Amino acid sequence: MSKLELGVCYYPEQWDPSQWRSDAARMAGMGLDWVRIAEFTWGLIEPERGRFHWDWLDDVIEILGRAGLRIMMSTPTAAPPKWLIDEHPEILPVGPDGRVRGYGSRRHYCFSSDVYLAEAQRIATEYAAKYGQNPHVHAWQIDNEYNDHDTVLSYSDAARAGFRRWLAQRYGTINALNEVWGTVFWGSLYSGFDQIELPNGLVATPNPTHALDFRRYSSDRVRLFNKTQVDVLREHAPGRDITHNFMAGSFEFDHHAVAADLDIVGFDSYPLGNLMGSTLSEKEKRRYLRTGAPDYQGFHCDLYRGQGRGRVWVLEQQPGPVDWAAQNPSPAEGMVRLWTWAAYAHGAQAVMFFRWRQAKFAQEQYHTALLRSDDSLDQAALELAQIVKDRENLPSTTRVKASVAMMLDYASIWAADILPHDDDFPNSHIFREWYTALRCLGVDIDFVGPEDGLEGYALIVLPQSMIVTPDLTTRLEVSGAKLLIGARSGSKTTQMQTPSNLAPGALADLTGVRVARVESLPDIARESVQLQNGQLFDFAGWREIVETEANVLARFKSAYCDASPAVVRSDRATYLAMVPSGALLHAIMRDVLEWAGLKPLDCDPDLRVTRLGTLHFAFNFGDMPKPLPGGGSRRILIGSDPVGARDFTVWQVN
């Protein structure tokens, strides 16, 4: 791994051309390597059909390039111009309430629109043909944040038509669909694909396979949209890296599939912006109000690094208060620097700050930047200077494979959304809780998808893999790793049906478990789990009544099926019959790590330790200094022992 590269997002069109040259010089002078431009420029470049205004962008590229900056160019498809919408209003997306979502902001297009797909291909070709081989343009971003403003699911006429075609292709005959969906239920048999409607606005809940297939279809449309532009860029911009900026905490389309077509997986990192709306507790939100959650950066870098086959970039890094959360606090001094190095420690090759200068007009005026709108330096610019210095103190190194892999499967998350059985089922939140529990025990983590290779791990954890294929089961078995398997895993087939051997379906042999019943308990009526050592923990929500001849590590205390198994261990797998959190999850995870032959390291809850090749990082998200965990002789490269409050330390082991 080479050294961390730094960049900034720049909107030259929002500033007077007289400022471009000094901006470029200042960027380079600050130590920035990259500048990302042109995301929302379609309306400027092509103000009416077929009339192109490239001159200003030519100038910008020339000025930036000559200043020594590498340019990441964007295709502008996240914001089609008004004239195109007026020509083809059917491009607009449609909400679940059946209402067209109008022009006047951004992302006003429907992924199902073939008209828009062709237009996106056309404009991407124009951009790529123009700048694909420009010597200053070293990389391309396609579009911007695919699921922002909930645009992946659109209920348009185009979506209905596309979904029908997709179903016809998937099932071949309508009888095959009827069988898989089980339309005999409620007598809703179809006699042709043209009878099938979208699953919104119904009288009661839709058929779950119907709903899941619509999620799959919608995800496939995102992949098609992205791949269409990838193909354009491969042709016109050979050798340039292609990326897209995924969002944090977004699970609406299959990121594994889209990432497979990219060179680099980018993501946008807003540790405070995403805090208040997250599933963290009120206490945690208060504690991490000005630092972000300790695992925010790590979770997303690890997840997207896996999808990027090792290549992950932060394409937008929060520089100060954002403008779009319910409340928008400032990061504590030093946090922008800390987040930057946390990204690096988790494998990010580059970090770009969003944005160069705070806007004077339009929607994002309250979003901070490196510079204020009056051109003065804001806090993030000061921290950038320190980051550049830090960079000189760190040797090149490479992140190595972790001992623990976490499986994340988008279809399983959709499946539990569609059939929750417990309206408070934590679903995607489970991944974050397991990640945090493991990280607090000092473990580094790789993410894997259900199609990925599974070799070489001591432990593979499946927090919520509702849909498990026999093929995946075989690969889990062959991997040789110990397995930790969360509740409801394997409980549905890919067809969203109950396995004929009941849950956990394909995992039955590995786990030695049969789920005889599922129930869910409201938070007002919590029950208990008791470990073999007698320790009691409370829980609520999802619970399974399992039958097993395997080793029972914990049992429920309940008014129903008292003493039924809560944690079961076979030779290869530890199976959980509920969704633990907090201290219970911590205790289970500790035990599982030891069982897998890994040494858990008890870390302070505010501290995270990460290894990057020979480098060790410790990030302190608390307001008190914390001693470095572990012992031995160290050579500290940055920071100190103890790690300062809201600060970090980097060291090598002698």
Added chain:
Amino acid sequence: MSKLELGVCYYPEQWDPSQWRSDAARMAGMGLDWVRIAEFTWGLIEPERGRFHWDWLDDVIEILGRAGLRIMMSTPTAAPPKWLIDEHPEILPVGPDGRVRGYGSRRHYCFSSDVYLAEAQRIATEYAAKYGQNPHVHAWQIDNEYNDHDTVLSYSDAARAGFRRWLAQRYGTINALNEVWGTVFWGSLYSGFDQIELPNGLVATPNPTHALDFRRYSSDRVRLFNKTQVDVLREHAPGRDITHNFMAGSFEFDHHAVAADLDIVGFDSYPLGNLMGSTLSEKEKRRYLRTGAPDYQGFHCDLYRGQGRGRVWVLEQQPGPVDWAAQNPSPAEGMVRLWTWAAYAHGAQAVMFFRWRQAKFAQEQYHTALLRSDDSLDQAALELAQIVKDRENLPSTTRVKASVAMMLDYASIWAADILPHDDDFPNSHIFREWYTALRCLGVDIDFVGPEDGLEGYALIVLPQSMIVTPDLTTRLEVSGAKLLIGARSGSKTTQMQTPSNLAPGALADLTGVRVARVESLPDIARESVQLQNGQLFDFAGWREIVETEANVLARFKSAYCDASPAVVRSDRATYLAMVPSGALLHAIMRDVLEWAGLKPLDCDPDLRVTRLGTLHFAFNFGDMPKPLPGGGSRRILIGSDPVGARDFTVWQVN
């Protein structure tokens, strides 16, 4: 009354025909008498217009019948097939937001659609002509759960046209309507019935008589829909009992009116499914999480027994966790058996379990059944075995008329919905609170509607009879019973106008009360009621300032009109000027029973005592054993004294 009959809901179309024969044999072997089939089969029987596939259903009937099971056949109108919707999309219902509610689940029809009414009549005729005289088909259910998914009120074009016709018939001239509605208010006089719109989506609140008439019209459409199929069955299935499965806690149409056309009133009993969404307190929900509310079964059996002129059946009985509540806990062991006998004790002639085998696909996969989807026995099947044994230990007996009658009038509930004056007004919840207060004092209860005979009761209670006619007043007077009359009773005429003598209108003479003012207090500003003995209770919400020369049993302590009467008693009636609950309601109810010459029996709040002829039942919903209340010499037939936790005891008095 004959012995309890047992049955099960069966969907043979969802299973391989090779299973039908063994299913039938197992059902019979388990002691089941009845099997209900064919509810959602229209799409299977008539996959395209006019082409009928009866063969499989012929087979099913033959197999079940030969196994000795009696069949309840259903008309399939709760789920019209897609081809019919495609032919006539105007059949679909329209929500209060004006949006069409689409195909893809069930109940996707509008009661106002004459097109659908004719189609429903047509298909019912097909079913009835085919199986009406089949020797195995002993009873018919029409459609399924009329108000499920809020389908009684539909705001379609058909509804607008139908409502206009209904109004023309009701009022004759538009001037008569103008006068009754008081359209001179806000200058909204109509000059023709074709000017009248539906009362949804207005700028401000609709005229209340307009709103009430739309509720009446919508209810009449449900009755018409039901009656149309009743007439078909009377012709083609002579001598067979006809029923429909009402829902628990549903007040959206006039169940008295629909029930008048049926032979048996069925209802669907989901004690846990309905718990979390109920108006019970959080504490009660926690306490009864795995048992259901102690009065759930009794309330609904008593209510629908009254409407069924003594004939009430449980057509769907919860067997374990359901799949449709926010959380879905398991019933405690033994509860399915307890609920079954509680239904019987309250007069149910039959209990059918929903469903035979848990579904492997489609919407209800998490809904438990007698069998799991892999054919193994689930909890309810084990309890069924016990129920069959219990049945042998009980002699035949007959439920006798109760001493106390509770009046329930749907129009009064709609009226208080339309003009609440207190957004938290408990409305239909009042009936459940009064029922529980009386039951905890050991009283058996009959329900009556405003048109029913009132003779032979010692006490008639009117929890919330907002609309009282002079005719009802006369019948109350003639009945000779003592009366307990809740606040706002008699406060509106059938025209939804204020009586000229103010509230309680037609009840003025009986109660000796005139309501000079009405106010409502938010829960954050509770005030007090003081009984003559000095006891203080707090209350909030509805309060009336009444003038009276009758006996004042309790007075308000208030910052407004301090010491004004809260409970007033004339010779015949006790009138409440607020809506009591909890301890205050209990104290009032105790006093009222004594006043009516009935002996209140103080029961443990977890215990319910019910008399069925010579049999006495005590049901214990608590987690501790409870001694049988009362004394004397008993012959225990089932259970023990004390009554076990979550268990019941049946005895005869020697």
Added chain:
Amino acid sequence: MSKLELGVCYYPEQWDPSQWRSDAARMAGMGLDWVRIAEFTWGLIEPERGRFHWDWLDDVIEILGRAGLRIMMSTPTAAPPKWLIDEHPEILPVGPDGRVRGYGSRRHYCFSSDVYLAEAQRIATEYAAKYGQNPHVHAWQIDNEYNDHDTVLSYSDAARAGFRRWLAQRYGTINALNEVWGTVFWGSLYSGFDQIELPNGLVATPNPTHALDFRRYSSDRVRLFNKTQVDVLREHAPGRDITHNFMAGSFEFDHHAVAADLDIVGFDSYPLGNLMGSTLSEKEKRRYLRTGAPDYQGFHCDLYRGQGRGRVWVLEQQPGPVDWAAQNPSPAEGMVRLWTWAAYAHGAQAVMFFRWRQAKFAQEQYHTALLRSDDSLDQAALELAQIVKDRENLPSTTRVKASVAMMLDYASIWAADILPHDDDFPNSHIFREWYTALRCLGVDIDFVGPEDGLEGYALIVLPQSMIVTPDLTTRLEVSGAKLLIGARSGSKTTQMQTPSNLAPGALADLTGVRVARVESLPDIARESVQLQNGQLFDFAGWREIVETEANVLARFKSAYCDASPAVVRSDRATYLAMVPSGALLHAIMRDVLEWAGLKPLDCDPDLRVTRLGTLHFAFNFGDMPKPLPGGGSRRILIGSDPVGARDFTVWQVN
């Protein structure tokens, strides 16, 4: 100022003509001077196009006039008749969800409809031509409560067309609009005004200048609608006062602009009706449940007196429980009288009670009145008798200019709605909190708008003036007054852009402050402000990091930018870098008054002291007697010292 005039709102059309004569006689006998009629009579007067039924209204006017009552006639445009809607359904307003809001209540028109504007002009002309010079008709009210039921903003086709025309007129060229809105952002440049859509139902948030301009346009349409009728009345009813009844707590259109065209500013006073839905704390709501908030009457009289250039009337005064709040308590005995005199003390020339007799039918049956629907006297009638007696005991006097002025600017309130940056930003609530803080220190207050004269005040307070023009700055400077300036004041230009010198923009020189950053803190993570004397107060929400060389009176204690200035004082201005409330606001306000050379008077929080020329009023909203504040020799005209609970005292200083 002459003596208080009294009136009542009367709907003779709702009662039998045989009652009119006795009603008139009773009104006059009770001491009422005015009667307001005919608000909702269009449908009665013109039941079909061009056919007019004036006879009954002629009779009513003659009867009332002969009884000695002065009539306020209303134009009936708040409720167009159904035949007009059927002729022109495009008159109906459209909600933010894009749905037409239907006929069946009132205010079912869109201010943007030119069709309706012409119809309103036509019917107003008919009324004015008929009664403009009638000797009994002394004043006119136009329409009724313009923003009731949220009708100012309508998203109709007419609104789109009108908005485009308005923008073309405001900006001249589309490029000028592009520049001001900053449409280069997200590449949303427009090439013509016909490309511009309404700002509802978008994918993400609209451009803020787009949104603000739509608010301005919508407000202008209200002014145009009102002015059109004013012009009709000026022509046909010369010499009669013209008014409209504004609502309390409504900020949806520019009331300054509409008021400029009226002779009298009327408003509708519902102290209890507006309490529960207000921004007061739960504790305050409980405390003032039966009295209304102590500053309700004063705030609105002062605000609308300013807009009315000294002439404010209460056109509807709450007489008892209303029918439209979530809960509707009774006022404590005496409160109707207290509210009436509080209005007078704050400059109201007349108070009219809503309404004469409680309705027997239609929407407002639970709204109390002077008489019950059975014609008996209700509480308010008894208090009216006392008010008439009080009136005889008070000399004529005149309200004098206050020492303190409060600036209220509607566009600033809209601006903070559009770009809150803190979803809990208190916005219009700030005005009420500052008003209360000042009133609890014994200060009388005038309200001013941004265009008003500012001379003669010792102190001008700007609670939330987000948009400040250079012209306003100059007039503030010239006024010579001390200034108290709330956070975010001056932070946007009229174009909704960030000032080039950052916030507070045009106020930079006066305040000596530059706002380097803005953040917002959730209520769960409160931080502290410390005064120079060491006192600590907590706060949350909006916070600014300011740079200043002026005097720092208080500093933040924070995990970010600890010790940065919280309160800053220059020669002329005290600037607040957060939004104080409660004790912190009180402490600041006390200090500011002293700094401005005014003597704060510490009042009991339940007590309000008001001066009206030589008269002093003390209103006690508490439940305990309170001594009169201040000292000296007094001549008490009404009431006593101490002031009784929920009572008031009037005195003159000897």
